[in-house]
Amino acid sequence: MFRFGYDAVMSSVTSGPEAAARPLRRDAERNRALILDAAREVYAAQGLDAGFDEIARAAGVGVGTVYRRFPERGDLVQALFEQEIDAVVARVQEAAADPDPWRGLGGFLRWGAEAQAADRGLAQVLAAAGKGHERVAAGRDRLRPAVEALVRHAQAAGVLRDDVTEVDIGIALAMISQVGDASRGDLRDRYVTLVLDGLAVRREAPTPLPAAPASEDDLACVVAPARRHR
Structure with a gap:
């Protein structure tokens, strides 16, 4: 009985909202790194007139993702x-x-x-x-x-x-x-x-x-x- 209760509690901890947020944070950090790497190349080649759409394409993410990370x-x-x-x-x-x-x-x-x-x-x-x-x-x-x-x-x-x-x-x-x-x-x-x-x-x-x-x-x-x- 105790073991079942313990497993249930641990399951709720590891699969609850906090755990679900961890992959999101990792994805957000990964996207940020992709955007920065792409922006570095795009700005180096084209200058600061390059648009976020070009950076998004180079990074392989949606333009909305770029705006979320860098408004x-x-x-x-x-x-x-x-x-x-x-x-x-x-x-x-x-x-x-x-x-x-x-x-x-x-x-x-x-x-x-x-x-x-x-x-x-x-x-x-x-x-x-x-x-x-x-x-x-x-x-x-x-x-x-x-x-x-x-x-x-x-x-x-x-x-x-x-x-x-x-x-x-x-x-x-x-x-x-x-x-x-x-x-x-x-x-x-x-x-x-x-x-x-x-x-x-x-x-x-x-x-x-x-x-x-x-x-x-x-x-x-x-x-x-x-x-x-x-």
């Missing part, structure tokens, strides 16, 4: 990019701490151009073109003084023009990252070299340019996206 675009942007912005800030701080200020600046320009070329969504977030919640905005707020410190470090060493600002560095990165597709790091390095020569206080001779000159097809890759966003 607003800003919720999804924050979940994706908060840590990425922190990583960019850390990279700038590392560059500013380089005992060779010119090497630190050049290294950051090359890294930043490649990071933004590989992830259009990140490029938009860094430029404040995409909406995010307060933690993403706070990350951008930390980024600007970090880049300013990098600039001041190079200027104090006498290797960077005194009239260059942290905004100039951000604009240069945004422009260079638009050159070629994600695979054309060689071509972007050519333009980083051109920009660095323009930023330098003095050069005895122009720095030899890496990579061959850009082709008309390369130019079209830059101009076409710009026209689409007008």
Whole structure:
């Protein structure tokens, strides 16, 4: 009799509402991970203009599931990019701490151009073109003084023009990252070299340019996206 009662109680515990909720929580967490993975790929390729329907298709879930997990675009942007912005800030701080200020600046320009070329969504977030919640905005707020410190470090060493600002560095990165597709790091390095020569206080001779000159097809890759966003 006791055993029967015990089994009945345990059955009600393991099959009641609380137990039924456990698979739901696991499914919800699984869907969240699928959505984040899909959004990372979609935003990297297309930028933040991509719709939730595209993300849902890539994740293999319904668009309603995306909205349940992330009611607003800003919720999804924050979940994706908060840590990425922190990583960019850390990279700038590392560059500013380089005992060779010119090497630190050049290294950051090359890294930043490649990071933004590989992830259009990140490029938009860094430029404040995409909406995010307060933690993403706070990350951008930390980024600007970090880049300013990098600039001041190079200027104090006498290797960077005194009239260059942290905004100039951000604009240069945004422009260079638009050159070629994600695979054309060689071509972007050519333009980083051109920009660095323009930023330098003095050069005895122009720095030899890496990579061959850009082709008309390369130019079209830059101009076409710009026209689409007008």
